[in-house]
Amino acid sequence: MNRKHKQIIAFTAFRIVGIIVVALLIWILGFIIYNGAGTLSIDFITTSPTDGMTNGGIFPAIVGTLCLIAGSMIFAFPLGVMSAIYTNEYGKGLIVRIIRIMTNNLGGVPSIVFGLFGMSLFVNTLGFGDSILAGSLTLGLLTLPLVIRTTEEALKAVPDSYRSSSLALGATKLQTIRHIVLPAASPNIITGLILSIGRVSGETAPILFTVAAYFLPKLPTSIFDQVMALPYHLYVLATSGTDIEASRPLAYGTALVLIAIVLLMNIVAAIIRRKFEKNLITN
């Protein structure tokens, strides 16, 4: 068998695997749309669950999830970006290596552990109770390694020549980061944000003990309120509702809404990314 044949076989194998992966994805998506689309209606996304969660909508859970996305990002995004700026632009040597190892390990910790940690620290020790605040902080911690990592990659992708020419003009390091490095890195940082939002909006374990309510038909009025959240609501509908058979279509509908929200966030973020890219005048 010569090189050419090997190449053909290898590429065919790659292609088949690629197609299988995409097909699986489409299948899952199609399955959820097929089963959930019937449930979707304006009422479904604007009203509360009724009749022991076998009827009605999921409005409180949508609001809850949006609160948690916003809350966790307010916490994780600035913190993650700042620490990535530190490790990539300022820090050197042992400290940075330790921080990197820690963040990588943090990224590998199972989400249920974050849930327990959040319960212990935010809910109990700090006394936030089951609340949006406690849930957001827990989700923020969970996604922090991802934010740090993607921001670091974004900063690394900025050519060093930008930095040296800025410094060579008498700019301080901070000015260089503020006016040159961050604008150049921002599209990729936004991509990291998209990934983090996707992760946060789908997590169930971290919110289980820190914020999620089994059934709470009213909307939160402060960050110390509990909320329902889509992934947990889905879990409840699928496993421990009052009548699982009756609430099954609602479960698919919830899953569809959750996916739609993540997709919507991605689109919004992509638009923001495009805007940042336009600010970078490279052609």
Place this chain on the structure above:
Amino acid sequence: MIEAKNINFYYKDFQALKDISLRIDPKSVTAFIGPSGCGKSTFLRLFNRMNDLINGTRLTGQCLINGRDIYEKAVNVDELRKDVGMVFQKPNPFPKTIFENVAYGLKVNAMGRKDFISQQVEKALVAAALWDEVKDKLHKSAYALSGGQQQRLCIARALAVEPSIILMDEPASALDPISTARIEELINELKNDYTILIVTHNMQQAARISSKTGFFMLGELVEYGDTKQIFNSPTKLQTQNYVNGNFG
């Protein structure tokens, strides 16, 4: 007036510069030539302390600009770099407009208001012989320019903050012959107002544009003197071999 006194420079354990001393005349072009890795770029970067950005470097000796050691603790490095501009090997404009590229140094150094900045940008672009080519597209991307234009833009960017010294690290090595000729013309103009130190791989270039030349090899300044003398009657055998193209 620039003076180096007994400069030794180390990257970790590797000694990149060995006991280098020389004086550089103000408002002139001084060229540094030598084979790759001879230390000429490292030497150039001493004068705006760009080597500080590399971890694990060490310096002994004195590096004087107008009688002041720029490695003293009291020296503000950002101020120093404003006074000692630099042009890099590859044209490296910022991903900004032509105007913003030139205005950047003025802005970060808080040098004046809007109308002053516009004036200064124009002045710098004129001085870099680029104004006529870009005056109608100041707010277009710097990357829309050709490589040679980009390099002149980088020179304009350096000129805008009114340095007294300009360091050029092989400024034409990534350019085509016509662009190179324009850069050389420009250097010839600029030497009336600025002290220019240039590192080049191109010996003809050094011969054409500089009044003094230093030949580096293996971290040593083998020979330093008038460019004519270095190229026509070098005193050291190594210099002779190098300028005659026997190696390097």
